[in-house]
Amino acid sequence: ELKVEQNPLFLSMQEGKNYTIYCNYSTTSDRLYWYRQDPGKSLESLFVLLSNGAVKQEGRLMASLDTKARLSTLHITAAVHDLSATYFCAVEYSSASKIIFGSGTRLSIRP
Amino acid sequence: DVKVTQSSRYLVKRTGEKVFLECVQDMDHENMFWYRQDPGLGLRLIYFSYDVKMKEKGDIPEGYSVSREKKERFSLILESASTNQTSMYLCASSLKGGLAKNIQYFGAGTRLSVL
Numbered sequence: 195e196l197k198v199e200q201n202p203l204f205l206s207m208q209e210g211k212n213y214t215i216y217c218n219y220s221t222t223s224d225r226l227y228w229y230r231q232d233p234g235k236s237l238e239s240l241f242v243l244l245s246n247g248a249v250k251q252e253g254r255l256m257a258s259l260d261t262k263a264r265l266s267t268l269h270i271t272a273a274v275h276d277l278s279a280t281y282f283c284a285v286e287y288s289s290a291s292k293i294i295f296g297s298g299t300r301l302s303i304r305p
Numbered sequence: 306d307v308k309v310t311q312s313s314r315y316l317v318k319r320t321g322e323k324v325f326l327e328c329v330q331d332m333d334h335e336n337m338f339w340y341r342q343d344p345g346l347g348l349r350l351i352y353f354s355y356d357v358k359m360k361e362k363g364d365i366p367e368g369y370s371v372s373r374e375k376k377e378r379f380s381l382i383l384e385s386a387s388t389n390q391t392s393m394y395l396c397a398s399s400l401k402g403g404l405a406k407n408i409q410y411f412g413a414g415t416r417l418s419v420l
Contacts, residue, residue: 203345225407236395236411237348282347286407293407295340297347 200296215299217266217283225286273303311412324383328396335401337379341392386419
């Protein structure tokens with residue numbers, strides 16, 4: 195069964211702290227995507243990870259991929275309020291012509 | 306910038322009505338998708354299309370149909386709306402190949418309430 199699990203589902207953190215969101219998937223995949231959704235708005239693409247060991251960074255967000263562990267992480271460094279949003283990972287399974295989204299992690303950053 | 310436009314932000318319909326949700330993209334993308342988003346369930350794929358006049362069922366197609374007569378337009382149809390179809394509906398499009406392959410660009414969403 196093709197499954198994508200994110201954790202935590204909710205995360206409340208203070209500004210200035212570091213934290214990591216995890217995305218586990220069930221079988222070998224071809225690509226992994228991270229998206230951001232601001233409240234009341236639609237999803238925007240953040241990162242595409244193509245191969246084992248891939249790392250992408252933009253600002254305070256860094257995404258990495260470990261295909262052997264079937265795990266991607268989204269790391270937040272020195273969080274600021276503007277990063278409050280829901281973050282989704284999505285896994286592409288070319289063999290099944292499917293892209294499956296995780297349930298999302300709602301991140302709330304307190305001053 | 307890629308633009309994916311959904312025809313309505315909010316819709317209120319009555320049970321049994323036929324509902325049309327329209328989606329237009331302006332970047333010549335081959336792939337188009339319809340999702341519904343419900344709290345705690347993430348995004349669930351209803352239907353997708355890889356080309357004009359082609360459609361494939363996603364994970365939850367029951368109660369829905371789609372139409373893709375032109376490359377830029379993908380319509381979602383609720384033949385007879387029911388209260389359990391109250392949800393946020395998201396349309397997306399993507400390229401089939403190249404570096405940006407399968408990066409999905411989403412519309413603003415349509416929040417549908419069925420009374």
